[in-house]
Amino acid sequence: MNILSIDTSTRGCSVAVHTDGQLLASYDLLTERVSSSLLTTLMKNAVEQAGLTLSSLDAVAVAKGPGSYTGLRVSVSTAKGLCYALDKPLIGVETLTAMAAQLTPFYPENFLFCPMIDARRMEVFAAVLDTKLEKVLPTQAVILEADSFAELLQNQPIVFFGDGAAKSRSLLGGHPNAYFPDQLIEPSARNVGTLATEAYVQGRFEDLPSFEPYYLKDFVGK
Template sequence: MKILSIDTSTRGCSVAVHDSGALLASYDLFADKSSSAMLTSLMESAVKHAGATLADLDAIAVAKGPGSYTGLRVGVSTAKGLCYALDKPLLVINTLEAMAWQVIPFHSSDLLFCPMIDARRMEVYASIFDAEGKVVSPTEAVIVDENSFHSFLANGKVVFFGDGASKCIKVLGQNKNAVFLKADIRPSAMTVGALAKDAYAAGNFVNVASFEPYYLKDFMSPPAKKQPVSAS
């Protein structure tokens, strides 16, 4: 079971190839605006270094979001294009869930885990998982203040991580139950692919034609600059 996984949820892009859950190859590029320019090259390199061809793949997996509007659009469009061209099924994985599994295996079972993606200003995309990876609080856009996640922090320790967590330290860092990881945890195709193995086994494929990224919020373009009015 060979699966090519793609993640372009935030800055840069990430690809990986797994065979029955075993990682064969992975590439991560975190340069700004690298998704559309480098994604194709990274996919080709990953598949080649895995000792396979695109035709050998059994499925394509992609991080569905939340995250950057442009990044998600690039990743999902690329994944759908591959599925059409190769006649392969499409698997989609929640970006925050994949982030959580980068952290969960290395911590004790009495903790909760809150991956966060920066959503501008004091807003983050966040979800909370237990030590078994089960969703405790669903994915949502959260405006962080001193009362955020109060019900969870009142009952135990919560581990916060991701590029949205740093903005929360000032308002939540004084809480003894709020743990902020120093490690730079970013979305990665490696954990997308690991989760895709179970999704494939369960037959959780999505309709390639109708699937859209999980943007979570409507895309808002910046307001147009007002043009100076010339004197008549």
């Protein structure tokens, strides 16, 4: 199966093409402004680099949020338009789950993962997942305080990452069970594509007419 994946949840554009779960091509472009024309160009380049055509795609996957209102609106509308034009199914992947998938292979099984997307001031969009990408705490808007995640931190180590994690580091960085990667972990279509492959096999597709981004809140500008 050939899957084109898109992620513009935060800043920039990320596009990837997978065949049967194997990554064939990807582009990650960091920019403060995401446009449909820029995204379309990256999609076209990735599909061509993979040696495919748009008509040979079996599905289109998109990171559905939470994240930037503008970015999500651009990627979801682009993905839906492509699915309508090609008569292909759409797969939605939650952004925070895809972010966690970047790190789970590199930590022991007792670790938890808390991807964070900056939502302005001391607020973040966050969830807590285990190494199997099962939710321990659901996706929610969190106003960070000194006792945030205190109960979980008592029992298990947690990796905090994403562009919202810097704000939590100032509050939680001294806790022995709080871990912060040195490198910024950005959302990536590469991981969206990996999870989308599983969804495709299981037949988990979105209802194209009614599908909307998972904004979580009314508006977050980035």
